[in-house]
Amino acid sequence: MRKILKIAVNLPSIRTLWLLLFFLKAAFSFLLALPFFIISNSILAGSSFSKMLILDWDLSVIIELFSGRGELIPAYLISIIIGGLIYLIVMQFLNGGIYFVIVSGNCNPLKWREFFAECGMGFITHIKITLMAALIYLIMLPVGFFLVNMVGILMAKLFDISSLMILATKFGIFALIFLAISIFSDTVRATFTAAPDKQLIELIRVAFIYFRPQLLRLMGTFLITYLPFMAIWIFVEWTAIHVVGFFAGIVGILIELILLQIASFTRTGQKLWYLTYLGQEYRTYNPGRFSAMQAELPLRD
């Protein structure tokens, strides 16, 4: 726990990387949301029905916005999916540099030339790891459904509890399954960064040897790093709602936008926090190319 907190305290030392990743995400999101703004503004700007949205999230405005314009939803979804795929590919490029920084611990100061050299070198392998993770997600999806349905049936038969509780439990199980897969893919990436000359099969084998005994600890660490983000997120949402209601105008909307961006920035920080911990832990287990250089010193008489 002390180690996790120490990493949190040292997070500002990778603030440049943190800011880069946040602004990349924000820029992608802004670009993807821009067509939505243009179209919705053309519909909402002239209508007095839409003014409720300035005070609170009255879903009637959103319902009216899409009523009779159902074709807009798939259009937005397709553009977001395409944008998401491009972002995913860009992130695979950046993963080479990110994992180099967190596994080597060599971040102060961040050397951009080295960073982007690692990005380029690891791009193809990170794409392969992403495809492998996607395959595992696809395999685990029906398995997960089967498992949660079994749990749901058993809970309903044995405990007489509400559907909401059963639903929450099912969601929790799914989240844990997906978290485990995500941690495994992180471990494979860390393994590749430590030993970039290994083939993917070998990387998976080595990563799995580390992953199996460490799974619970890594999941626990992820959840611990997630809690402060959750707290900030809830606080931001709560504050944003009150600010918008209080100012009831463009000032409130701008403050809300800033608050939401703070939550998004925190989420990036959360993942970097957790990855830095994983990187440090992995380095002690398998330093690979980052092991201390050994040199034979001439004996003195």
Added chain:
Amino acid sequence: MILHKIISAGIAFLFVFVNQVSGFDTLKVDAILDTLNKEIYGYVSIQYPSIPGLASYQLQLFPNVYSGESSPYLKKGSALLEKFIKDKKWAKMEIDSVVISEDSINISSHLKVDYTMGVLDSLDRLLPAGKTFQVYFNTQIPEMGDRLSYSGNEYFLDGWFPRPALYDTMSGWYNPFYGSFCELVGDYFIFDLSLSVPSGYQIAGPVPSDYTENVGSMVKHHFRFGPAHDFGMAVSPRYLIDSMEVGQTIFRFYYRDYERFILPRVKSAAQKTFEYMAKNVGEYKYKYINYALVDFSFSGGLEMPAFMAISSPRDFPTFSRFYESVVIHETVHQWFYGMIGSNQIEYPWLDEATSNFFTEKIHISIWGEEANLFEFADFKVSNIDFLRMMSDIAGNDGIINRPAYSFVSTRDFFGLMYIKGALAIKTFDNLLEDSLSVIFWKSYYNRFLFAHPTPDDFWGLADKIGGEIASSDLQQLLNKSSRVDYSIEDLSNKRQDSVNIEIRLILRKTGLLESPIRYQIILANNDTLENVWKPVYNTEEIIITTSSPAIEAIIDPNYDFAIDADFLNNSLKVHGDNRSAARLTSGIIFLIESMLSLIGGM
């Protein structure tokens, strides 16, 4: 003159009273619930009516809807049909024998059964009018059916005994076709019903038993109830009972111990609905009103006279007011279905759309206009928002006034009967305005209490109370499939001289409605010009000269035309306001960022 009125009123009272007291036949049912074999068997005693020329008698054998894969009732691809196919366990009603009561003559050979239709032929030669005959039946109860089902040792029983088909002296027998989405149809009877169940079982029904008697290990419960067109029950050894009194009516709630937490919400919704309906439609005519929480094969509720089955909170989300919504909807059915009957197969909108319309009204009366369905972290949804959203998703096209069996998809049936139908009736009700609305619904109740009105009766009354245009618009909404939309197409100001400004606006109407519609022009000096547009054509240009420019124009400012496809174009501002879209986009950006964090890991 006064004496003449008193005599007329007296005659009218006697006519109505006598009709109500003696106008209903008694239907005697005596049955045993076999919990070992999951069957219910016994007999129904029917009096052969004294109608000249009547040679046959028709019965409805509802349980045969579960008899096989080819049943028109079991919708293709439905979870219920899939379950029956998988389990290879079908259910049906068998008629063991038909016997003339006094003479013990078996007339079973005169019975022909086709699906849910049982026809007894050539009875006029065997059975003098007024004599009774007994129909001995054996009903297999399906596991997790819909109206008729068992789950473990708990039973939900509706349509479980042979019921007389409807007879009309003009058109003869009407034995409904139980296709998809069909609910039970029956005439009003006084039920004299006995059911034997193992000791320890509680029976939730429309009335408590008059008396019970022990018969071996069974307990025979005797009930007398009516006039009603159905007698449904839920039977369980686990039921606990809670009750309360509202005026002269006793509310009873049947629940399992783990459902106790939801009772205060059910009771509150039930009481408020009851009071609203009694005040705005008419008095509740039975002594008891009963609610049982049951395990269905679906989430929702089922209405039967004086008795409602509601999904257990275990099977239904309770975090919003959707649960209360089901309680309200089923309670409203006690008026529109229970006391005011209707043919639920030929005109399902008459009870479903009307009940859903009143559900909407009661949501507003209890929780106000805003966020009356769901509110969480400043996200607000009202019941009307839900209706409007669903009307766009389901039942977008189609005629509302059509039979249940004509539907092939749940989406269309739900969309047109429950959603579009409710919005159509809400529009009609808004056109009547408050004073006429109360008169309309009270008249409808008084005129058709314990009767089966048809759509013609409905719009006949609409014409009488609301006028020709309101009635005509109601018929347009129910009988035609067309998009209704009112909009302000253009709004501009043009200075004429140093004092006067010419305001020009264009009103547009899509659809066939003819009712006049209000519109407002809001001026820069905060004055509001109110006007009414009587549309002759689909568009109209309005030119007004004032001293202050217009900043906004709104057509139908109170959104009375609930059926209007788009409320956003009901208003138009001279200068646009980007704030709504800005806020929405700010939220969308955060949503996309969260999604990117999930897939990209950062």
